[in-house]
Amino acid sequence: MTSLLTRPSSIRSTFAGAVPLRIGVIGYGYWGPNLARNIASHAGTELAAIADLSPKRLAGARAAHPGAWLTADVRELLADPEIDAVVVATPPETHHDLVVRALESGKHVLVEKPLATTIADAEEMVDLARRCGRTLSVDHTFLFTGAVRRMKRYFEAGEVGDVYYYDSTRINLGLFQHQTNVIWDLAPHDISIMLHLIDDPVRSVSAVGARHVDANVENIAYLTLQFEGPMLAHFHVNWLAPTKVRRTIIGGSKKMLVYDDGEASEKLKVYDSGAKLCATDEDIYRTLVEYRTGDVLAPRLEKAEALAVEVAHFENVVRGLEAPLSGGELGLKVVRIIEAAQRSLLSGGHPVEVAA
Ligand SMILES: NC(=O)c1ccc[n+]([C@@H]2O[C@H](COP(=O)([O-])OP(=O)(O)OC[C@H]3O[C@@H](n4cnc5c(N)ncnc54)[C@H](O)[C@@H]3O)[C@@H](O)[C@H]2O)c1
CATH class of the missing domain: 3.30.360.10 (Dihydrodipicolinate Reductase; domain 2)
Known part of the structure; x- marks a missing residue:
């Protein structure tokens, strides 16, 4: 068991109406903490979990977000049925693998720029999101x-x-x-x-x-x-x-x-x-x-703050209330x-x- 904190045991069926969207952040290096902070402070989203390979980064996450459960194993986060969406803030060469696994686990995804490091990978990710009926957004922060x-x-x-x-x-x-x-x-x-x-x-x-x-x-x-x-x-x-x-x-x-x-x-x-x-x-x-x-x-x-606007927009896109400003197609x-x-x-x- 790699979790550093016990997961909350509350059972939720699905997000709807006023229930916050539960988001897991994968990658808590330089940029991930900015996303985590904005997810935690937005009323419509809840920072449910954080995954990072580095124990040092997880220790920083624990201090900043004591309410989120932490893991070094992304598989645990993706297997959690209570997590609706993930933010992928890891290095670009890892985006394709992590996003594909997240979409196949039924999660909506906000991934850092660039979407992928090859056209073939980016096309596959966009196509998979479409087939899974999940949101794939790319964090092109300046648009916000x-x-x-x-x-x-x-x-x-x-x-x-x-x-x-x-x-x-x-x-x-x-x-x-x-x-x-x-x-x-x-x-x-x-x-x-x-x-x-x-x-x-x-x-x-x-x-x-x-x-x-x-x-x-x-x-x-x-x-x-x-x-x-x-x-x-x-x-x-x-x-x-x-x-x-x-x-x-x-x-x-x-x-x-x-x-x-x-x-x-x-x-x-x-x-x-x-x-x-x-x-x-x-x-x-x-x-x-x-x-x-x-x-x-x-x-x-x-x-x-651009990321605050973007997190609120991502929530609305997942809920079907807004069309994506920075979806997978733009990333591609x-x-x-x-x-x-x-x-x-x-x-x-x-x-x-x-x-x-
Ligand atoms: N939108 C922006 O303005 C902006 C700014 C900076 C960086 N970025 C993007 O953010 C992404 C991350 O950049 P960074 O500078 O934060 O990198 P970083 O190296 O500082 O942090 C990446 C973190 O991901 C973790 N990680 C790597 N693989 C993992 C895995 N499989 N599971 C869990 N954790 C894993 C690493 O341990 C590390 O802590 C990049 O795509 C970069 O382009 C965007």
């Missing part, structure tokens, strides 16, 4: 921030116009991973935000990167995405930068957006700026570039783009078509 939610409203209202380009920088010092490179670690954040806002099909990806610290793992990379239309996207991800920058510029025909997550306030600025060619009065064969530099607006943003699209970027990286930067 006040800034991205506000940007989504601008896009839905047609206020940005045609998107010309999407340019993002996500750089900082660390946290170095050993199994996955900086693309797999950081780019899912920006690619998921872009796909959430602008769901245009990506045609191809070119990526270059370099290894300066660990001989096997790229710590810096530049990705360029080509679309069917004229839009262009670029992502700069880097674990070896002296300062933390999380900045995205989106150029639209009507408005331009600057999203700077590093700003304490005014994270989002909306510029009424643009440019167009116009003929001069004197000479119809000459054209001039006319610039538009109108107002700059910093909209008020909701301040709720992200993996398709990242895998194409990885292949491009290995080919020296040649454009690689994104799997349909």
Whole structure:
């Protein structure tokens, strides 16, 4: 018996109405505690159990969540019929195995980004969730921030116009991973935000990167995405930068957006700026570039913690009250783009078509 605490003996038939959704967290390393804290503090969910292979991590979990039962053996958690859903916050290379086992045990799943480390694995997970009739959500946390939610409203209202380009920088010092490179670690954040806002099909990806610290793992990379239309996207991800920058510029025909997550306030600025060619009065064969530099607006943003919003949303998706904002299909699209970027990286930067 590997449980460190006895399980509560109360028998529950199923969650319904006011009964909280009982969630088990698998993986209590760096990110798992943030999910556990938000699950424990949300009224509609209950942090029922935590599984981690490390006794040290379990000791930390016991101190923070004395009411949850703990185990080093994930099979115990998955076998518990009183657990409705699991959160998988383990390293990416373990996601496929754990999620498949969770779905086959009848659990709803919220899994960390990236959904999987290959397209084949991600497709299998999405297909299995569909066949099991269970929710499969991916923690693309930034979709639940006040800034991205506000940007989504601008896009839905047609206020940005045609998107010309999407340019993002996500750089900082660390946290170095050993199994996955900086693309797999950081780019899912920006690619998921872009796909959430602008769901245009990506045609191809070119990526270059370099290894300066660990001989096997790229710590810096530049990705360029080509679309069917004229839009262009670029992502700069880097674990070896002296300062933390999380900045995205989106150029639209009507408005331009600057999203700077590093700003304490005014994270989002909306510029009424643009440019167009116009003929001069004197000479119809000459054209001039006319610039538009109108107002700059910093909209008020909701301040709720992104993970708190996401946990509440996950509960509603499981209960069938909301459509998933970040379901398995979005996770699969992200993996398709990242895998194409990885292949491009290995080919020296040649454009690689994104799997349909
Ligand atoms: N959404 C975000 O903003 C965000 C931020 C950081 C990390 N993440 C993601 O979270 C995931 C975990 O990252 P991390 O930095 O917390 O990693 P980590 O290495 O700090 O923690 C992972 C934990 O999982 C445990 N674990 C591994 N295999 C297990 C198994 N089979 N059963 C039980 N426990 C197991 C390990 O013992 C460890 O404590 C990754 O997918 C990462 O991409 C997301």
